[in-house]
Amino acid sequence: MNIKVVVPVSGGKDSQTCLKLALQSYDKSEVLGLFCDTQFEHPLTYAHIDWMRDFYGVKIEIVCAGSVQEKILGLTNPRFPSGTARFCTDMLKIIPSKLFYKELAEKQGGFEVWLGMRSDESHERKVRYREKINTEVYAPNDVQNHYPKYLEKLGVMFRLPVLDMSTAQIFEILNGEYNPLYSAGFERVGCFPCLASGDKWKRKAFIHDETGRKHWAIVKDIELQIGKSVFTSKKEAQRGNKNNDDLFSGCLFCAI
Numbered sequence: 361m362n363i364k365v366v367v368p369v370s371g372g373k374d375s376q377t378c379l380k381l382a383l384q385s386y387d388k389s390e391v392l393g394l395f396c397d398t399q400f401e402h403p404l405t406y407a408h409i410d411w412m413r414d415f416y417g418v419k420i421e422i423v424c425a426g427s428v429q430e431k432i433l434g435l436t437n438p439r440f441p442s443g444t445a446r447f448c449t450d451m452l453k454i455i456p457s458k459l460f461y462k463e464l465a466e467k468q469g470g471f472e473v474w475l476g477m478r479s480d481e482s483h484e485r486k487v488r489y490r491e492k493i494n495t496e497v498y499a500p501n502d503v504q505n506h507y508p509k510y511l512e513k514l515g516v517m518f519r520l521p522v523l524d525m526s527t528a529q530i531f532e533i534l535n536g537e538y539n540p541l542y543s544a545g546f547e548r549v550g551c552f553p554c555l556a557s558g559d560k561w562k563r564k565a566f567i568h569d570e571t572g573r574k575h576w577a578i579v580k581d582i583e584l585q586i587g588k589s590v591f592t593s594k595k596e597a598q599r600g601n602k603n604n605d606d607l608f609s610g611c612l613f614c615a616i
């Protein structure tokens with residue numbers, strides 16, 4: 361049977377809600393999850409992807425175009441990603457998902473992509489999606505300008521089913537069945553931590569548990585190699601262990 365809906369899943373609550381909603385409208389054989397592995401996720405996130413596959417009885421494809429570390433060190437001018445330069449998202453999520461959609465559409469014809477974007481998540485998203493509604497479908501390049509026009513010609517259209525939902529509504533729909541990282545106080549799920557996020561969130565992840573400490577060791581090694589700090593605030597970069605209450609800018613595209 362042809363796939364009617366592809367849901368890019370991150371292991372986070374919004375994309376999981378999209379998956380759950382898609383399964384209320386389509387047979388599970390018509391729905392496909394897509395997970396872009398950055399090799400810098402928390403084991404709980406990988407486990408949650410496996411859990412969703414079993415619990416919902418749906419196929420979830422995994423694509424991996426390398427690791428965040430590799431993408432940072434491979435740059436001509438190696439640097440950490442930031443709110444305005446999320447090159448790793450492009451390399452590890454946008455490009456592989458584009459290719460995935462293209463190949464699937466060429467093989468079986470068009471389908472919808474259900475994106476877990478919510479206006480509520482950030483001012484950036486509110487502005488970006490202010491003219492969109494959750495009941496409409498849009499050309500991929502109309503939703504995210506990184507996507508090429510040829511996808512629309514192949515019959516790939518994007519839908520934003522949770523666009524207007526609040527965080528409370530999302531948690532209500534998931535009914536306690538979400539990534540345990542939320543219960544540990546993390547507001548978003550993606551790389552652990554997203555290196556483009558605010559210092560507060562990076563620090564929280566680095567001291568959280570064994571995975572955080574392991575990822576901190578990887579990041580320290582990158583810092584040594586490139587001569588730059590992952591922290592954006594001077595105080596945090598110098599002292600390393602002070603909390604900083606800056607806002608989490610988040611990873612716009614990684615919430616797929």
Ligand code: SF4
Pocket residue numbers: 398428441446448449452550551553554555556557611614
């Ligand atoms: S979550 Fe952050 S670090 Fe990971 S790929 Fe996205 S921007 Fe890069």
